[in-house]
Amino acid sequence: MPVTAKGLEGIIANSTRLSDVLGQEGVLIYSGYNINELAGKATYEEVVYLLFYGELPNQEELDAFSASLRAERDLPEGVVAFLKTAPKDANPMDVMRTATSMLGLYDTEVTGDDRDKADYRRAISITAKMGVIAAYYHRSRQGLDLPPVRKDLGEAAHFLYLLNGETPSEDAAKTLDVAYVLHADHGMNASTFSARVTIATLSDIYSAITSAIGTLKGPLHGGANEGVIQMLLEIGSEDKVDAWVEEQLVQKKKIMGIGHRVYKVLDPRAPHLRAMAIKLCEQLGEGKWIRMSERIATIMKERKGLNANVDFYSATVYYSLGIPTDMFTPIFAIARTSGWTAHVLEQLADNRLYRPLSEYVGPAVGKQFVPIEQR
Numbered sequence: 001m002p003v004t005a006k007g008l009e010g011i012i013a014n015s016t017r018l019s020d021v022l023g024q025e026g027v028l029i030y031s032g033y034n035i036n037e038l039a040g041k042a043t044y045e046e047v048v049y050l051l052f053y054g055e056l057p058n059q060e061e062l063d064a065f066s067a068s069l070r071a072e073r074d075l076p077e078g079v080v081a082f083l084k085t086a087p088k089d090a091n092p093m094d095v096m097r098t099a100t101s102m103l104g105l106y107d108t109e110v111t112g113d114d115r116d117k118a119d120y121r122r123a124i125s126i127t128a129k130m131g132v133i134a135a136y137y138h139r140s141r142q143g144l145d146l147p148p149v150r151k152d153l154g155e156a157a158h159f160l161y162l163l164n165g166e167t168p169s170e171d172a173a174k175t176l177d178v179a180y181v182l183h184a185d186h187g188m189n190a191s192t193f194s195a196r197v198t199i200a201t202l203s204d205i206y207s208a209i210t211s212a213i214g215t216l217k218g219p220l221h222g223g224a225n226e227g228v229i230q231m232l233l234e235i236g237s238e239d240k241v242d243a244w245v246e247e248q249l250v251q252k253k254k255i256m257g258i259g260h261r262v263y264k265v266l267d268p269r270a271p272h273l274r275a276m277a278i279k280l281c282e283q284l285g286e287g288k289w290i291r292m293s294e295r296i297a298t299i300m301k302e303r304k305g306l307n308a309n310v311d312f313y314s315a316t317v318y319y320s321l322g323i324p325t326d327m328f329t330p331i332f333a334i335a336r337t338s339g340w341t342a343h344v345l346e347q348l349a350d351n352r353l354y355r356p357l358s359e360y361v362g363p364a365v366g367k368q369f370v371p372i373e374q375r
């Protein structure tokens, strides 16, 4: 009997050319590029192209690719109608999951033998629509208008434009763009795995991304960025950090944004997000959140040997950009859709059904059936 790997720790489930996560070294690679080479230098659109096609684009390729993303921003009327009528107190991740599933209803292209071509178009389309879905729901739940999509803004700037109803500053758009780059892909993380499991049954790409959104939502995965800001708000002030963290540890509760299944050293995305968080806090003249975060990270390193992950400082970045807390995980989903869809295409290109085993720990076989009236 094979050994049980709880949580599939250490199991290599497939091969990918998209990204590599080196846990001992704290290195993240996108298709041959160390993330430190890309963060702040490549735009999100360049990184999406890299994930889809394996190389960074030249200017002409980038222009054509960006135009194809922008051309796919409009949502089907039925999805807009849903976003206008969805409960105003719904979790935006639930709304995104449902809207993504709905997109499948409006995709009438018959796939037949030409599935590859149609799925590339769908990958671009879903990646382009995710930010529109999240922003439209946020506006609609506040009773605000839904501004028409624009074709003159990049992905991150366009999301901020739709969310706030006004063109964002260059600095804000650049900050979010870097965050998108840092969140685009990450090896066989839980949500990507769930997308690949779904598509490997030869289901459709909308079902795969719907699975992935539901998986990212949980607080042990993408949902942790919202947990971080809730934690900071609950602690409230710097003088309460030590006692609060100690109490959580005594109660064996998890500190959100800390720890990682693969990284045994600092998550290489964290320093980029930390630097952006420090800059934004300085600009706002509000250093409290970053100082509290630094103290929490120090205590967790000293007490448990655990490091900050991508969710830890992204929370302060988004908070400082004035983004509502429950839109933090949706932002993660918007950026990660590029990775999810790229993985779906990769899985389809060399597919095999995922079907692991489980170790049976139920009663030994031999029980006799007893009719219900005699039980």
Ligand SMILES: CC(=O)SCCNC(=O)CCNC(=O)[C@H](O)C(C)(C)COP(=O)(O)OP(=O)(O)OC[C@H]1O[C@@H](n2cnc3c(N)ncnc32)[C@H](O)[C@@H]1OP(=O)(O)O
Pocket (backbone or CB within 6 Å): 007, 219, 220, 221, 222, 224, 253, 254, 255, 256, 257, 258, 259, 260, 261, 262, 304, 306, 309, 310, 311
């Ligand atoms: C984008 C992302 O998905 S990044 C991860 C985002 N998630 C979080 O930030 C949530 C908080 N972190 C965690 O829950 C975990 O560190 C995970 C889920 C990320 C990784 O989990 P695993 O590799 O399965 O580690 P596991 O949960 O088994 O923890 C191992 C030990 O470290 C402890 N530990 C791990 N993370 C934390 C934490 N954040 N706070 C306190 N203790 C922790 C556990 O309590 C456990 O201790 P024990 O052996 O004394 O019981």
Ligand SMILES: O=C([O-])CC(=O)C(=O)O
Pocket (backbone or CB within 6 Å): 185, 186, 187, 188, 189, 190, 261, 262, 309, 310
């Ligand atoms: O890789 C993981 O397990 C989680 C993670 O950091 C991510 O998905 O970005």
